[in-house]
Amino acid sequence: MNGTIKGPFLREPQECHLRHIGGQHFGRNGRIANTMCGIAGFLLRDGKAQISDVRAMCDLIRHRGPDDEGFYTEGGCGLGMRRLSIIDLSTGHQPISNEDGTVWVVFNGEIYNYQELRQDLIRRGHHFATNSDTETLVHLYEEKGTDGLHLLRGMFAFCIWDSRKRKILLVRDRFGKKPLYYAQTPSGFYFGSELKCLRAAGVPLDIDHDALRLYFQFGYIADPYSPFRTIQKLMPGCWMECSADGSLKQGRYWRLPPFSEDNRTGCTEPETREQLRELFDESVRIRMIADVPLGAFLSGGIDSSLVVASMALQSSEPVKTFSIGFEEAAYNELNYAALVAKKYKTDHREILVRPDSVALLHKLVSHFGEPFADSSAIPTYIVSEFAARHVKVALSGDGGDELFAGYPTLNIVQKYGFLDRIPRPLRRLISWTSNALPYSAYGKNFLYAMDYSTQLDRYFHENYTAYLTRKRMLNPDWMLPPGANFLQTMLPDNFLPAGTGIFSQLMYFEATANLTGDILVKVDRASMAASLEVRCPLLDHRFAEFATRIPLGWKWQNGRGKRILLDALGDRLPAELLTRPKMGFGVPLDHWFRGPLRELIHDTLSGRTFLDRGIVSPEFVRYLLEEHDAGRRTNHHQIYALLMLELWFKSLEEPISPPDSAIPCAAVAS
Numbered sequence: 001m002n003g004t005i006k007g008p009f010l011r012e013p014q015e016c017h018l019r020h021i022g023g024q025h026f027g028r029n030g031r032i033a034n035t036m037c038g039i040a041g042f043l044l045r046d047g048k049a050q051i052s053d054v055r056a057m058c059d060l061i062r063h064r065g066p067d068d069e070g071f072y073t074e075g076g077c078g079l080g081m082r083r084l085s086i087i088d089l090s091t092g093h094q095p096i097s098n099e100d101g102t103v104w105v106v107f108n109g110e111i112y113n114y115q116e117l118r119q120d121l122i123r124r125g126h127h128f129a130t131n132s133d134t135e136t137l138v139h140l141y142e143e144k145g146t147d148g149l150h151l152l153r154g155m156f157a158f159c160i161w162d163s164r165k166r167k168i169l170l171v172r173d174r175f176g177k178k179p180l181y182y183a184q185t186p187s188g189f190y191f192g193s194e195l196k197c198l199r200a201a202g203v204p205l206d207i208d209h210d211a212l213r214l215y216f217q218f219g220y221i222a223d224p225y226s227p228f229r230t231i232q233k234l235m236p237g238c239w240m241e242c243s244a245d246g247s248l249k250q251g252r253y254w255r256l257p258p259f260s261e262d263n264r265t266g267c268t269e270p271e272t273r274e275q276l277r278e279l280f281d282e283s284v285r286i287r288m289i290a291d292v293p294l295g296a297f298l299s300g301g302i303d304s305s306l307v308v309a310s311m312a313l314q315s316s317e318p319v320k321t322f323s324i325g326f327e328e329a330a331y332n333e334l335n336y337a338a339l340v341a342k343k344y345k346t347d348h349r350e351i352l353v354r355p356d357s358v359a360l361l362h363k364l365v366s367h368f369g370e371p372f373a374d375s376s377a378i379p380t381y382i383v384s385e386f387a388a389r390h391v392k393v394a395l396s397g398d399g400g401d402e403l404f405a406g407y408p409t410l411n412i413v414q415k416y417g418f419l420d421r422i423p424r425p426l427r428r429l430i431s432w433t434s435n436a437l438p439y440s441a442y443g444k445n446f447l448y449a450m451d452y453s454t455q456l457d458r459y460f461h462e463n464y465t466a467y468l469t470r471k472r473m474l475n476p477d478w479m480l481p482p483g484a485n486f487l488q489t490m491l492p493d494n495f496l497p498a499g500t501g502i503f504s505q506l507m508y509f510e511a512t513a514n515l516t517g518d519i520l521v522k523v524d525r526a527s528m529a530a531s532l533e534v535r536c537p538l539l540d541h542r543f544a545e546f547a548t549r550i551p552l553g554w555k556w557q558n559g560r561g562k563r564i565l566l567d568a569l570g571d572r573l574p575a576e577l578l579t580r581p582k583m584g585f586g587v588p589l590d591h592w593f594r595g596p597l598r599e600l601i602h603d604t605l606s607g608r609t610f611l612d613r614g615i616v617s618p619e620f621v622r623y624l625l626e627e628h629d630a631g632r633r634t635n636h637h638q639i640y641a642l643l644m645l646e647l648w649f650k651s652l653e654e655p656i657s658p659p660d661s662a663i664p665c666a667a668v669a670s
Helices: 051-059 114-123 133-151 195-200 209-218 269-286 302-313 334-343 359-368 377-387 409-415 417-421 424-435 447-451 455-462 467-473 485-490 502-529 541-548 563-572 575-579 598-605 618-630 636-652
Strands: 004-006 025-027 035-044 068-074 077-085 103-111 154-162 167-172 181-185 188-192 231-233 238-243 248-252 294-297 320-326 347-354 393-395 533-535 666-669
Touching: 035 051, 035 154, 035 167, 051 068, 051 077, 051 195, 068 103, 077 103, 077 154, 103 133, 114 133, 133 154, 133 167, 167 188, 181 195, 188 195, 209 485, 209 502, 209 636, 269 302, 269 541, 269 563, 294 302, 294 377, 302 334, 302 393, 302 563, 320 334, 320 377, 334 347, 334 575, 347 377, 359 377, 359 502, 359 636, 377 502, 409 455, 409 502, 455 502, 467 618, 467 636, 502 533, 598 618, 598 636, 618 636
Parallel strands: 004 025, 294 320, 294 393, 320 347, 393 533
Antiparallel strands: 004 068, 025 068, 035 077, 035 103, 035 188, 068 077, 103 154, 154 167, 167 238, 181 188, 181 231, 238 248, 347 666
16 A cells, blocks of 8 residues: 545423545544535545545535544545544544455545445455445445445445545435536646535636526526536436546446336235335334434425435434424414424424524525525525534434425426416417516516417426526526427436426426536535535435325325325325415525525615626616515515625635534524
């Protein structure tokens, strides 16, 4: 070896803070395990890797792993990590190598079946120095290479350095729960858990206009794009090899199966319900393994409540649960969460949020590293920071809507299905007439959707709202062409072959594009900002694969989704939850933009700096703000998207630095 290693309810109110051998190895505990963390590194074409360069990349993601750090360099390869200790606390140091130090790994994630894999590898002659899942990756790679990736069960992003073959291997989990950015430049190949790692390495930051056009369409930048042309995201379920000469090789080890509109389970409906129940409880159970305090987010919705119920039924101790609420009743689900907490006698904590500082928005921009317009990142961060005071791991209910038709997508398609029976020329005429209506009529008619030739086209310009608003708000260069064809070209991995049923296609897009690019990005960045690990039982790949084989008619009935999930598990929930209307995990931005955040949005979006970027129509943006102020229309979605974009642009003009650790807000824990 010739590398270098350096290696019951709380009642008292509280204030909430949003706040080797053979080389050189440095680490705080000096011992060689299972972690949630951040990783970063590079493989240079020429020259020798310096630990100081790896450290500079990792210092910016200290929040992802405040417990430990570790680095390894060999030739042009540099690997680094920041560790949040979860399991095998005493021997959790990374990077970890094989027996002779020729294969090294840095790892972000959890492998839930690592004990099973470990025993098989020991039988095959491999020798382990730790009890960690991290080391399992090294020996699995030695034994099977990329062919072994399909055996992994968990969430992960990792890099393996093979010194014999002089190449690195990047791998990302099936749903993309853990992020992994990369860039190929003339000087070398760079990777990191967050964009700021690559910024610290000096990767070029030329703006990718197509990526920002995706942002205006969806409110996020879909994989594999990033806001910078040089940087991309490794797609979920994929791997990439980079050799020392700069050559790249990519592959895919898993793809979500298409959703079936027929029964492909091989079971009757009662048998399917029983199978769902068993798979769900097992998925929850394996995610309750930790050597640190563990709890759960409890929103008051169906999915998080089912997770908490399963945890309680499988735990000998009260489950620690955490809920967030707002003074505005339309956004407050605390009463529903309390019903579940009472039923299962959880150790429950609630927090009521009244923001009085814009600093939180700046912190979110810093942690996300790219424009992100899903405002539910705000409560996700706050509840993560709140939970992190008591636990290091929290389970969530993410994934239930995507797998069991819980979103209103299908209703939208069904609602406008009758338009297909109208002759196309007549539809085009009606649509042209609708487009001529004044802006004040937008949102009060659906006629502009008539001219779309397919249901898929109609979905993208109705479900994502405000197509005509964007058309007036944005300069033409920043608009995606209408219809689905351009998106199918940009995002081929998120679309199924021609001829696929529309319901299967829409659910597939929700589960591969929206889930990965929006929901899981939000959960990862917001929770890691608080140094909290979040696990998603509903996104266990075995559970998800079974869910795709269940026919649509067993999931969606009478305009509502999740029917079979509730038939299988609903008896565990209070009756009130089964009939309540669906409520998104949102924040009262419409009120805040007329109150405590009004000055921020007006100063930011009416300022010359933003307007001179040439992205928007200044007159129309001013009209949006005036209309919102007057209460004639709630334009908070468009306003928030523009605000987060401009705050992101401004962040690029500032020196890159670690995010602030504590952000004040007005919040009361009860």
